[in-house]
Amino acid sequence: MGAASLVALLRYSDWHSWLGYMQQPYLWRVVRFSLWQALLSSGISLLIAIPVASCLIHRSFYGRAALLQLFSVSMVVPTIVAILGLVVVYGRSGWLYQLFDIHIPLYGLVGILLAHVFFNMPLAVRLLLQGYDLIPSGQWRQASQLGFSRWTAFRWIEWHYLKKVLPGAFVLIFMLCFSSFAVVLSLGGGPKFSTLEVAIYQALRFDFDLNKASFLALLQVSICTLFAVVVYRIAPVNRQDVSLLAVKRYSLKDSFWAKSADALALLVAFILVIPPFLAIFDPVFSPIFLLTLQSAALWKAVLVSLQIAFPAALVSLLLGVSFCVLARFCMARRYLALLPNKIEHLGNLILMVPGLVIATGLFLFLRDLGWGFQSSYWIVVWVNAVMALPFVLRALMPVMYQQERRFRAVYLSLGVRSWSRWCLEWPLIRLSVAQALGYALLLSLGDMGVIALFGSQGLVSLPLYLFQLIGAYRLEEGACVAVVLILLCLLLFYGSTRFIGGRSLVKH
Structure with a gap:
């Protein structure tokens, strides 16, 4: 995805002018x-x-x-x-x-x-x-x-x-x-x-x-x-x-x-x-906090943020699980034993491509297909999902690898596959899945990069609304919006870990 977006952007490049960019002192200072x-x-x-x-x-x-x-x-x-x-x-x-x-x-x-x-x-x-x-x-x-x-x-x-x-x-x-x-x-x-x-x-x-x-x-x-x-x-x-x-530790x-x-x-x-x-949370005690909560623009931004965060988080979780399943498939086959680490690194490589570049390349690709700015919402959702993937993999990969190494022989001897295997492992991996979903939700909810590029009157999320208030020197109102944003983040993270992860908590 990152490579495809970069290629789409490179189509509009003039390679001969790049030598001039490389001679600019400002570039190398940056x-x-x-x-x-x-x-x-x-x-x-x-x-x-x-x-x-x-x-x-x-x-x-x-x-x-x-x-x-x-x-x-x-x-x-x-x-x-x-x-x-x-x-x-x-x-x-x-x-x-x-x-x-x-x-x-x-x-x-x-x-x-x-x-x-x-x-x-x-x-x-x-x-x-x-x-x-x-x-x-x-x-x-x-x-x-x-x-x-x-x-x-x-x-x-x-x-x-x-x-x-x-x-x-x-x-x-x-x-x-x-x-x-x-x-x-x-x-x-x-x-x-x-x-x-x-x-x-x-x-x-x-x-x-x-x-x-x-x-x-x-x-x-x-x-x-x-x-x-x-x-x-x-x-x-x-x-x-x-x-x-579960590792038992002894006192030293x-x-x-x-x-x-x-x-x-x-x-x-x-x-x-x-x-x-x-x-x-300091602005909670300010008299302007209650007035800010009555703003229609605030709740419209909350709705837009949720409309972006939930689809992006679900797509990111689906991508993360797919990476983990593919890595475990390779682990079970000796001739593919070198691939699991490469697959995990591939998921992290998305951080090398700027989210702005992915979004712009995807926009140019969709524009060539006849879709203009009406595709901005889906671009924001997809890019947020992809950019959250490394955090999802960090939460999922260790526990998925662990279950594969512990129970691979048992699964093979009993012929346990696909959905039956997932049902057996769910109690052991549900907390990691909940954390992965929570990370993806919060990262998508707090995105400021892609939404700053594609935001419009109809697509203003909470972070972008907050940034606009600060830019207009409405700092007190912006601080109150920040409280709403962090409360929403805490609520979503608690909800994902509580309702998906269950009541049992691990030490770390």
């Missing part, structure tokens, strides 16, 4: 900043996530389950809402300045890094927790019997498995940050802090220069592809242990320094994630 902020964001997110994940594995404390749920929501919270929360906390007259008289230059590289860490540190924690699931119970038991300290266990056990997960997590977060749009558009503060994704948006939205947009898109895809290939080439193979279903030798390190890691996580969330 490329350098895109790489620099993505590398910094990915590195900081993972450096914080490693001790936080280790703490969550070894410590049981009040509110641990709530913190994990908050991490699940924060990594897919609508970008424009999170930005508002960050402005309330770190802005010129924000909480940090009022309480401690500390001023942070929010508009620029620092603000971009803060926003990216807010989104991607929880994502990194969730991915690292999947790495901890690879560790067999026997190794934890031996470590406990030998009196391993936390550092010794991390050095000789945990790191061996985490380094298998880190390359994939680093590539995923790097591509998310490299193709960042709404964060850079809102907190960049000017052309000096622009990224390739913003440059593509400017070429399409303001200039409608398909030639320049296709060049920038191809450049972005090439950089991301090269980066992913290099990382995956040096990354160790990540395999799920056949015996794992504790110390004052271990407790202090865990407390510091949790404190950093709390400071980065919780204040922006609390700031989002």
Whole structure:
């Protein structure tokens, strides 16, 4: 899909003018900043996530389950809402300045890094927790019997498995940050802090220069592809242990320094994630909040958002399940054993192609067929579904692989196939399916990239409506709309995990 859209856009390109683009100093300044902020964001997110994940594995404390749920929501919270929360906390007259008289230059590289860490540190924690699931119970038991300290266990056990997960997590977060749009558009503060994704948006939205947009898109895809290939080439193979279903962990030798390190890691996580969330709900106590709820434009935007989110989430879930079924089919056949990892990487490669490029290419393709802007709604739905696919795969792939490795021989001996097999596995995978649907719903609900390009009077979603209010300097009303948007996200995520996932909750 991404390749087809890129090809459709390349049809309108003038290849001879690309040499002129490559000689522009502004282009390479944008490329350098895109790489620099993505590398910094990915590195900081993972450096914080490693001790936080280790703490969550070894410590049981009040509110641990709530913190994990908050991490699940924060990594897919609508970008424009999170930005508002960050402005309330770190802005010129924000909480940090009022309480401690500390001023942070929010508009620029620092603000971009803060926003990216807010989104991607929880994502990194969730991915690292999947790495901890690879560790067999026997190794934890031996470590406990030998009196391993936390550092010794991390050095000789945990790191061996985490380094298998880190390359994939680093590539995923790097591509998310490299193709960042709404964060850079809102907190960049000017052309000096622009990224390739913003440059593509400017070429399409303001200039409608398909030639320049296709060049920038191809450049972005090439950089991301090269980066992913290099990382995956040096990354160790990540395999799920056949015996794992629920890993039993044994207590390790504790110390004052271990407790202090865990407390510091949790404190950093709390400071980065919780204040922006609390700031989002501050307008609830404003008198203008009730007036905002009476606005017809608000509820029309809510309806449009739901009309986009539900079809996009269902399509994304269907695509994710199809990828998983195909990967498991290959796992069961020795001559196709190399394909499952390639299929998973294929699902993640969609992040390399900018969503704006996919939408524009699809629009041009449909326009050639005689469909004009009346296809905008379906373009937005389809592109949101495709862009949510990597998150859906991250939720589904580990548990689907696990069931395949555990019960493949039983299924083959009993002749269990297709629907019967799905019915048997449903109680074990329903929570992962619920999380995948929740991620897709929230990502589609909070989309600001594609809807900003194709939005019109009849197609204004909540994020676009919020962005329009902020652009018109109606900040108080915009803050109230942000509360409605985040409440809707929490309601949909809870509904998907509660009604599809069931009452039983797993530790992570």
